[in-house]
Amino acid sequence: MRVMVMVKATKNSEAGVMPSEELFVEMGKFNEELVKAGVLLAGDGLHPSGRGKRVRFSGGKKQVIDGPFAETKELVAGYWIWQVKSMDEAVEWAKRCPDPMPGEESELEIRPVFEAEDFGEAFTPELREKEEALRAETARRLAKG
Amino acid sequence: MEAVLLSKTIEAVWRIESARLLGGLVRIVRDVGLAEDLAQEALVEALERWPESGVPRNPGAWLMSVAKNRALDRLRRERMQDRRHEAIGEVAPRHHLPDPEGALDEDVGDDLLRLVLIACHPVLSAQARVALTLRLLGGLTTEEIARAFLVPEPTIAQRIVRAKRTLAEAKVPFEVPRGDALLERLPAVLEVVYLVFNEGHAATRGDEWTRAELCEEALRLGRILAGLVPGEAEVHGLVALMELQASRLRARRGPDGAPILLLDQDRSRWDRLLIHRGLSALARAEALARPLGPYALQAAIAACHARARRADETDWKRIVALYDALAEVTQSVVVELNRAVAVSMAFGPAAGLELVDELRDEPSLRAYHLLPSVRGDLLAKLGRHDEAKREFEHAASLTQNARERELLLGRVASCR
Numbered sequence: 001m002r003v004m005v006m007v008k009a010t011k012n013s014e015a016g017v018m019p020s021e022e023l024f025v026e027m028g029k030f031n032e033e034l035v036k037a038g039v040l041l042a043g044d045g046l047h048p049s050g051r052g053k054r055v056r057f058s059g060g061k062k063q064v065i066d067g068p069f070a071e072t073k074e075l076v077a078g079y080w081i082w083q084v085k086s087m088d089e090a091v092e093w094a095k096r097c098p099d100p101m102p103g104e105e106s107e108l109e110i111r112p113v114f115e116a117e118d119f120g121e122a123f124t125p126e127l128r129e130k131e132e133a134l135r136a137e138t139a140r141r142l143a144k145g
Numbered sequence: 146m147e148a149v150l151l152s153k154t155i156e157a158v159w160r161i162e163s164a165r166l167l168g169g170l171v172r173i174v175r176d177v178g179l180a181e182d183l184a185q186e187a188l189v190e191a192l193e194r195w196p197e198s199g200v201p202r203n204p205g206a207w208l209m210s211v212a213k214n215r216a217l218d219r220l221r222r223e224r225m226q227d228r229r230h231e232a233i234g235e236v237a238p239r240h241h242l243p244d245p246e247g248a249l250d251e252d253v254g255d256d257l258l259r260l261v262l263i264a265c266h267p268v269l270s271a272q273a274r275v276a277l278t279l280r281l282l283g284g285l286t287t288e289e290i291a292r293a294f295l296v297p298e299p300t301i302a303q304r305i306v307r308a309k310r311t312l313a314e315a316k317v318p319f320e321v322p323r324g325d326a327l328l329e330r331l332p333a334v335l336e337v338v339y340l341v342f343n344e345g346h347a348a349t350r351g352d353e354w355t356r357a358e359l360c361e362e363a364l365r366l367g368r369i370l371a372g373l374v375p376g377e378a379e380v381h382g383l384v385a386l387m388e389l390q391a392s393r394l395r396a397r398r399g400p401d402g403a404p405i406l407l408l409d410q411d412r413s414r415w416d417r418l419l420i421h422r423g424l425s426a427l428a429r430a431e432a433l434a435r436p437l438g439p440y441a442l443q444a445a446i447a448a449c450h451a452r453a454r455r456a457d458e459t460d461w462k463r464i465v466a467l468y469d470a471l472a473e474v475t476q477s478v479v480v481e482l483n484r485a486v487a488v489s490m491a492f493g494p495a496a497g498l499e500l501v502d503e504l505r506d507e508p509s510l511r512a513y514h515l516l517p518s519v520r521g522d523l524l525a526k527l528g529r530h531d532e533a534k535r536e537f538e539h540a541a542s543l544t545q546n547a548r549e550r551e552l553l554l555g556r557v558a559s560c561r
Contacts, residue, residue, distance in 0.1 A: 035368070035372055036254070036369060036372040036373075037161065037369065038366065038367075038372075039365075041418060041422065042418060042422075081418065083361065083364075085160055086153075088154060088156065088157035089157040089160055091154075091157065092154065092158055092161055115395075
């Protein structure tokens with residue numbers, strides 16, 4: 001499965017405080033580990049919301065709102081896309097991440113990417129049934145022969 | 146922590162750590178079977194101790210130190226036995242166990258590479274290599290491997306046991322080869338990864354059109370390899386090929402589960418992230434090697450499709466040129482057949498048919514369903530429907546994949 005891991009913003013990240021060199025090195029190592037494990041698909045750090053914009057949809061109208069945005073803890077300061085086998089694996093990897101915002105409370109939020117359609121919707125119940133019947137049949141034949 | 150929750154955590158830790166743990170242990174004890182036993186013992190100890198102590202801060206190091214202690218215990222026991230044997234005038238031959246304390250700081254990457262090279266050693270059959278690789282590097286259980294390959298579990302278990310025995314009997318060296326020696330070993334490794342991918346991509350048996358998990362596992366192995374031997378063009382070529390093929394996985398099946406061929410696929414369903422990764426990997430391969438190897442060439446062909454926003458924007462002339470190069474490198478008649486299809490797209494069905502007809506007497510293609518399938522397709526395009534129908538019928542009788550058979554019988558019905 002694919003997950004998006006979001007590094008939540010903090011006061012410092014919103015103020016544009018750059019990470020220390022030490023954190024850069026640590027984060028670099030962690031990223032390298034993710035790459036070497038075949039887990040990291042993509043990822044980047046984001047500028048503070050002061051450089052961001054929002055387009056708000058409301059009652060058929062579109063309104064453009066300039067950053068910065070107030071609700072700091074809900075903002076995203078960076079993200080990764082990981083390929084993992086389970087949410088548990090994603091959590092284990094997240095626990096290995098160096099503290100992304102030393103000196104402040106911060107969070108990594110892990111959200112599964114929606115891909116049920118990939119193999120779900122197309123894989124109708126009838127097909128699933130058929131497949132399971134086939135598996136059983138195959139197993140039976142192989143056990144005999 | 147709740148037991149279920151914890152066992153899931155341990156499973157996740159195991160997936161992350163097991164290959165590294167095994168790699169380190171194989172380096173120390175120089176015996177794949179023994180290393181696996183030690184790793185298993187460490188896992189059992191974790192399952193016993195972590196529910197009380199909690200998961201340690203560095204679970205990988207914890208597992209390694211437990212396994213190492215077990216290795217030391219065994220070594221001590223063996224030495225004591227040896228001494229006893231010596232005392233009564235017998236010298237028991239022992240396999241050499243180097244000091245487990247030594248050489249611990251060696252590169253983890255080297256440990257993984259060693260493990261890959263051993264699992265994919267040329268003394269093993271391709272089947273054995275696949276099973277052992279999935280077991281040692283993928284951390285897949287025997288049951289999972291058996292399920293993925295639609296083979297009974299005991300068959301896989303036996304395959305793995307035999308493979309380990311073969312490795313021990315052949316006294317396979319545990320040093321990681323360098324330079325040209327490493328290059329010589331890579332094709333066997335890449336072959337295994339691609340076999341796993343293909344098993345997931347186009348099942349040769351059964352009703353399943355794709356088996357996503359095998360594809361994902363192969364991709365993961367490929368990405369790991371690219372990190373281990375970043376200077377090798379063909380590793381990037383293989384990764385590029387797999388990323389690009391995987392980018393189309395979700396477009397390959399219609400709502401009713403029926404396969405959709407490349408040119409008919411809804412390209413908006415292609416995975417842009419995987420396409421981007423595939424094209425980047427291909428660029429790395431191209432930067433490293435001229436001329437391109439067989440994997441990079443196939444990736445370059447896949448890239449032509451990935452770059453075309455619509456099927457009719459496909460650069461078929463470039464694809465023909467790439468197939469020319471691929472046919473030269475591989476000397477494969479299957480590649481020649483693919484080349485014929487590309488020629489028909491670039492220069493018309495008559496030109497393609499001419500090439501296909503040259504392949505009709507090829508003995509290795511006699512039972513290959515795609516030959517009559519392609520020929521039927523070209524004949525249909527030329528309006529020779531009766532001949533086309535016979536070819537599709539023949540193709541349907543040759544394929545072992547039920548979905549493909551349905552597709553071909555559909556073509557039979559449309560020939561009138």
